[in-house]
Amino acid sequence: MKSKTSWIPVYIILGIVWGCSFIFIKGGLEFLSPVGVAFVRCALGAVTLYSYARYKHISLPRNRIAIAHIWVVSLLLNVIPGIFYALAETEVTSILAAILNAVTPLMTVLAILLINREEKPAFHQLLGLFLGFLGVLIVLGAWAGLGDNPLWAVLILLTAVACYGVTFPYTRRFVMPLKIQSEAIVATQLICATSTLLPIYLISGISVTAFPVTPVISMVALGVFGSGFAYLWNFKIMQLAGSAIASSVTYLTPLVAVIVGVIFLSEKVTWNEPVGALVVLLGAAIAQERIKLKSRTK
Numbered sequence: 001m002k003s004k005t006s007w008i009p010v011y012i013i014l015g016i017v018w019g020c021s022f023i024f025i026k027g028g029l030e031f032l033s034p035v036g037v038a039f040v041r042c043a044l045g046a047v048t049l050y051s052y053a054r055y056k057h058i059s060l061p062r063n064r065i066a067i068a069h070i071w072v073v074s075l076l077l078n079v080i081p082g083i084f085y086a087l088a089e090t091e092v093t094s095i096l097a098a099i100l101n102a103v104t105p106l107m108t109v110l111a112i113l114l115i116n117r118e119e120k121p122a123f124h125q126l127l128g129l130f131l132g133f134l135g136v137l138i139v140l141g142a143w144a145g146l147g148d149n150p151l152w153a154v155l156i157l158l159t160a161v162a163c164y165g166v167t168f169p170y171t172r173r174f175v176m177p178l179k180i181q182s183e184a185i186v187a188t189q190l191i192c193a194t195s196t197l198l199p200i201y202l203i204s205g206i207s208v209t210a211f212p213v214t215p216v217i218s219m220v221a222l223g224v225f226g227s228g229f230a231y232l233w234n235f236k237i238m239q240l241a242g243s244a245i246a247s248s249v250t251y252l253t254p255l256v257a258v259i260v261g262v263i264f265l266s267e268k269v270t271w272n273e274p275v276g277a278l279v280v281l282l283g284a285a286i287a288q289e290r291i292k293l294k295s296r297t298k
Contacts, residue, residue, distance in 0.1 A: 007240035014233045015249050019256020021226040022094035022101075023264055025086050027218025029207075034090065036205035037219070038082030039197040044223025045231075046190035052232065053187045060188050061180050069174040070185060071192040076167045078193035078227070081160035088153040088160075093267045096149065098257030099139050099277045100157045104250055105284040106132035107165025115169050128287025135279030141272050186231045248290070251281055 028037040053060065061067060089097055106129055113121050136158075141147050146154060175185060237246040254277050261267040285291045 007237045007245070010233050011237055011241075011245070011249060012252075014230055014237065015252030016256050017221075017225045017230050017233075018249065019098065019253040020260055021222055021253075022085075022089070022098045022257045023260050024218040024222035024226060025089050025097075026094050026265060027215040028222060029086060029090060030215040031206065031208050031211055032219070033204050033207045034083050034086035035197065035200045036207065037086040037222075038079065039194065039201035039205055040219050041223040041227045042078050042082060042190050042193040042197060044220065045227030046187065046194045048224050048228030049183065049187035049190055049231065053183050056183065058181050058183050058187075060184050060191075061178070063178075066175075066178050066180065067188065067192070069170075069178070070188045071196070073167055073171055073175060073185075074189045074193040074196065076163040076170065078190065079196050080163050082193070082197075084156040084160040088157045091153045092149050092157070093261060094265060095258050095261040095267050095269060095273060096139070097157060098254050098261070099273060099280070100136065100154075100161060102250060102254045102277060102280050102284065103132060103136060103158070103161045104164045105247070105288055106280070107161050108168045109165075109287045111162075111165040112169050124289055124293050125287050127293070128283045128285070130283070131286060132280050132283030135276045135281075135283055137276070138272050138279055139276030141270065147270075182235050183232070190227065247288075250284075254281070 025037055028040065032040060050060075052058075061070070085097055085101075109125055110129060113125065140149065140154060234246055234249070237249070258269060258274065258277075262269060282291070286293065
């Protein structure tokens, strides 16, 4: 019988891998275009998960409707965010990208509220959303403009996060009812993303002809681990500890990203970025009821 805490090592590894993804993107941009970074990470992830599925004798879906829905998920979870994060990181720090990525749980709550408009939003959801987006303004230092961060870069980062937010309710409504094994879904998803990105990659995927060792290793790590094994680890945590704990890894990744960004990229952190990040995470925790508010009495 497995220990109740047997998921903790995998949880920590997952947080580290996803936290390092933002500096891996920076590394990939040294020889790839933003589209190239998105394509290579998806392609390596697809090979990893397809190989795993074959090893486990897991069949990929062949139903056209199922594949169509999974393709939409690949657009929202891999294609658009993959390009946008890499494109934004040509101008902003990996630290800022990671902190704004922490808004994902709030975007998910917002997407669910917009889709289920007949349901009245709960007080904790509205408070969480308010705090979360207040935190974003603090991170960006909105009282002094956006500093050195171009508006377009901030907007596409938030657009990428919004895509993540829509993915959960879409998957729950259209993909989960299909009763396909999780490994098969993710392998198919990454194959769809790779196929979608391939034509653009062939046109403008590689930005230079030299292939430095460290950036190449960064892309291998990003694809094989960040877009491959990370999904399997996330599934394992769900099985051992539940979906609530599995999704809470998003609270760990910004911390890891800040540490590695400072150490390995010598990126500077202004006081408002960690303060804003804490407000964002607090808002997400309240919106998801990880922090319970006392019931209001009449």
